[in-house]
Amino acid sequence: MKKYNVAVVGANGAVGEEILTILQEIDFPLNKLVPLASARSIGKSVSFNGKDIAIKELTNDIFKEEEIEIALFSAGGSVSAEFAPDAVKAGAVVIDNTSHFRMHDDVPLVVPEVNPEDIAKWKKTGVIANPNCSTIQMVQALKPLDDAYGLTRVDVSTYQATSGAGKTAMEELVTQMQDFFAFKLSDSEHKAFNQQIALNVIPQIDVFMENGYTKEEMKMVNETTKIMHKEIPLSATCVRVPTLRGHAEALTLTFDSEIQADEAREVLAKAPNLVIVDNPDEAIYPMPATCVDMNETFVGRIRNDNFSKNMLHLFVVADNLRVGAATNAVRIAQKWVEMEGENQC
Numbered sequence: 001m002k003k004y005n006v007a008v009v010g011a012n013g014a015v016g017e018e019i020l021t022i023l024q025e026i027d028f029p030l031n032k033l034v035p036l037a038s039a040r041s042i043g044k045s046v047s048f049n050g051k052d053i054a055i056k057e058l059t060n061d062i063f064k065e066e067e068i069e070i071a072l073f074s075a076g077g078s079v080s081a082e083f084a085p086d087a088v089k090a091g092a093v094v095i096d097n098t099s100h101f102r103m104h105d106d107v108p109l110v111v112p113e114v115n116p117e118d119i120a121k122w123k124k125t126g127v128i129a130n131p132n133c134s135t136i137q138m139v140q141a142l143k144p145l146d147d148a149y150g151l152t153r154v155d156v157s158t159y160q161a162t163s164g165a166g167k168t169a170m171e172e173l174v175t176q177m178q179d180f181f182a183f184k185l186s187d188s189e190h191k192a193f194n195q196q197i198a199l200n201v202i203p204q205i206d207v208f209m210e211n212g213y214t215k216e217e218m219k220m221v222n223e224t225t226k227i228m229h230k231e232i233p234l235s236a237t238c239v240r241v242p243t244l245r246g247h248a249e250a251l252t253l254t255f256d257s258e259i260q261a262d263e264a265r266e267v268l269a270k271a272p273n274l275v276i277v278d279n280p281d282e283a284i285y286p287m288p289a290t291c292v293d294m295n296e297t298f299v300g301r302i303r304n305d306n307f308s309k310n311m312l313h314l315f316v317v318a319d320n321l322r323v324g325a326a327t328n329a330v331r332i333a334q335k336w337v338e339m340e341g342e343n344q345c
Contacts, residue, residue, distance in 0.1 A: 001029050001341070002029065002337075002340075002341065003029045003030055003031035004029060004030065004031055004069045004070050004337065005031050005032045005034065005066060005067050005068050005069045005070070006023070006028070006030055006032070006033055006034070006068070006069070006070045006071075006072065006333075007033075007034040007035075007036050007062075007063065007066065007068045007070070007071045007072065007087070007092070008020060008033070008034070008035050008036065008072050008074070009036045009037075009058060009071060009072065009073040009074065009075045009079065009080075009083065010036070010037060010073065010074040010075030010076070010079070011035030011036060011037055011046050011055055012035070012037050012041055012044060012046060012055060013037075013074060013075060013166075013167070014163060014166060014167050014170075014321055015074040015097055015321055015325045015326050015329075016035075016037075016074050016075070016326075017046075018321045018322055018325065018326035018327075019072055019074065019326040019329060019330060020033075020035070020046055020047075020048055021326075022295070022322070022326055022327055022330045023048075023330060024048060024049055026330065026334070028330065028333070028334070029337060032066070033048055033053060034056060034062075034066045034068060035048075035053055035054075035055045035056065036055065036056055036057070036058040036062060037055050037056075037057070037058060037075070038057070038058060038075075039057050041055045041057075042055065042056075042057055043055075058075070058079070058083060060082075060083065060086045061086070062086075063083075063086055063087040063089075063090035063092055064086075064089075064090040067090075067091075068087060068090060068091075068092045069091065069092055069093070070092060070093055070095070070333055070336070070337075071084070071087040071092045071093070071094045071095070072095050072097070072329055072330075072333065073087075073094060073095065073096045073097060073098065074097040074098070074325065074326075074329070075098075076098060077098040077099055077100035078100075079098075080094075080096050080098045080100045080101065081100050084096060084100075084101070084127060087126075088125070088126030088127065092126070093122055093126060093127075093128065093336055094126055094127045094128070095127075095128050095130060095329050095332050095333055095336075096127055096128070096129050096130060097130040097325055097326075097329050099132065099219065101125075101127050101129040102129045102130075102131060102132070102219075102223060102226075103222060103223075103226065104125070104127075104129070106121075106124045106125050107124075107125050107127050107128070107129050108120075108121040108122060108128050108129065109129045109131055109223060109226045109227055110128055110129070110130070110131075110227070110328075110332050110335075111131060111135075111136050111139050111140060111227055111328060112328070112331045112332060112334075112335050113140050113143065113271065113272045113273055114139050114140065114143045114227055114228065115227050115228070115229070116335050119332065119335050119336055119339060120339060122336065128332055128336070130325065130328055130329045130332065131223045131227060131328070132216070132219045132220065132223055132324075133160075133164055133247060133320040133323075133324025133325055134158050134160060134164075134216070134219075134220055134236075134238065134247055134249065134320075134324065135219065135220050135223040135224060135227070136318075136323060136324050136328050137247065137249065137297045137316055137317075137318035137320075137323055137324060138154075138156060138220065138224070138249055138251065138316060139224055139227050139228060140271070140273065140274060140297045140316075140323075141251065141268065141271075141274065141297065141299055141314065141316050142154065142224070142228065142232075142253070143228065143271070144267050144268060144270070144271040144274075145253060145255070145259075145264060145267060145268070145312070146228065146230070146232075148264075148267045149255040149256065149257050149259050149264075150255055150256030150257060151230075151232050151253060151254070151255055151256075152232070152233070152254050152255060152256055152310075153232065153233045153234070153253070153254040154224070154232055154233070154234040154235075154251065154252075154253055154254075155234075155235050155236075155251070155252040155253075156220065156234070156235070156236045156237070156249050156250065156251050156252070157236070157237045157238075157239065157249070157250045158205075158220075158236065158237070158238045158239060158247060158248070158249045159201075159239055159241045159243075159247065159248040159249070159250075159288075160205060160238060160239065160240055160241065160247045160248075160320070161241065161243040161244055161245050161246050161247055161288060161320055162192075162197060162240065162242070162243065162244055163244055163245045163320060163321055164205070164240075164247065164320050164324075165192055165193070165205075165240070166192070168191070168192050169192035169193065169197075170244050170245075171192075172189075172190060172191065172192045172193065172197060173197050173198055173242055173244065174244075175188060176188045176190070176196060176197060176198030177198045177199075177242075179198075180198055180199065185198065185199075193240065197240065197242050198242055199242060200242060201239050201240065201241050201242070202239065202240040203237065203238075203239050204238075204240070205217075205238040205239070205240055206219075206238075213236070214238060216236075216238040217236040217237065217238050218236075220234065220236040220238070221234045221235075221236065243288050243289075245288065245292050245319060245320065245321060246287075246288025246289065246291045246292055246317060246318065246319050246320060247288070247317070247318060247320040247324060248286070248287070248288055248315065248316070248317045249315070249316045249317075250313070250314075250315055251313065251314050251315070251316060252305075252311060252312075252313050253311065253312045253313075253314070254308070254310055254311050255310050255311070255312070256310070257310065258309040258310055259304070259309070259310065259311075259312050260304065261302050261303050261304045261312065264302060264312055264314075265278065265302050268299050268302070273295070273296050273297060273323075274296065274297050274298075274299055275296045275297070275298050275299070276298075276299055276300065276302075277290075277298045277299070277300045278299070278300040278301065278302050280300075280301065284300070285300035285301055285315060286298035286299060286300045286301075286315055286316065286317035287317060288317055290317075291317050291318055291319050292319055293319060293322065294318075294319055294322065294323075295319075295322055295323060295327045296318070296323070297316060297317070297318040297323055298316070298317045298318065299314055299315070299316050299317075300314070300315050300317075301313065301314055301315035302314045
């Protein structure tokens with residue numbers, strides 16, 4: 001198998017670190033790894049396969065100089081906007097984990113378990129976009145059920161961990177909890193969020209739009225349509241909760257036809273990278289605390305609606321830094337490598 005020169009942009013960020021870990025876990029066909037970050041990170045290094053690799057400065061010429069073939073971006077939308085074109089110009093495929101390219105008409109937005117065929121469209125721009133974390137785990141569950149029963153509507157409420165807002169947001173939660181136990185929570189600052197996050201839930205992620213929904217909620221609506229190639233009526237309420245890692249979602253699904261929970265459970269159990277965790281009698285169900293560092297999406301609380309035979313309710317949980325970001329990006333890279341190998345045969 002051919003081996004590739006791979007750059008990880010934002011290598012020392014929360015998602016970048018996960019990408020490096022996953023590349024090691026799956027033994028990705030690497031010829032050379034090039035960790036990239038801003039000038040502030042020069043002098044630092046990342047650990048990879050037992051070795052320390054120096055972080056290099058992200059510049060407009062680095063992709064050409066290092067002969068990069070796959071560039072995994074996870075350093076913010078403005079960074080991707082500035083440097084992704086340089087990576088493409090140097091001959092690399094860019095797999096971008098920010099929101100910058102997601103809704104560009106000519107850029108494929110991919111969840112490999114749902115629409116792997118869209119990866120083939122990468123040549124038009126050289127970029128493949130990674131969806132929003134909350135969208136990824138949701139569509140993984142939606143796809144097999146839609147294929148089997150025909151979705152007509154989705155209602156979702158999310159419970160999103162602080163890591164979705166970055167390292168500083170996680171640190172803010174920890175600091176506020178420390179202040180709580182020191183009896184000085186009222187004096188604790190909040191900068192990552194516009195409200196106290198410790199011992200609280202915030203029904204706002206990102207800014208509000210004119211329609212009363214937040215930008216995060218509309219991402220779920222628009223991205224789901226693009227990924228599934230089907231305009232499914234979808235309403236989302238996105239909530240930030242005081243956990244460090246792992247997003248949870250309560251889904252109410254409406255279908256064309258009648259649906260039985262037991263049958264739906266069997267359909268979901270056969271879907272790639274979904275794990276059924278559903279034994280309420282023994283208090284077994286998906287939870288953020290049990291999904292950390294896992295590459296699967298967990299589904300439970302699968303039950304029929306009390307009033308409609310066409311409705312199903314379920315609870316979906318995944319590690320947002322992995323499934324919702326790094327794992328999906330690496331899986332895209334794996335599929336891209338497979339397709340390139342087939343094209344060369």
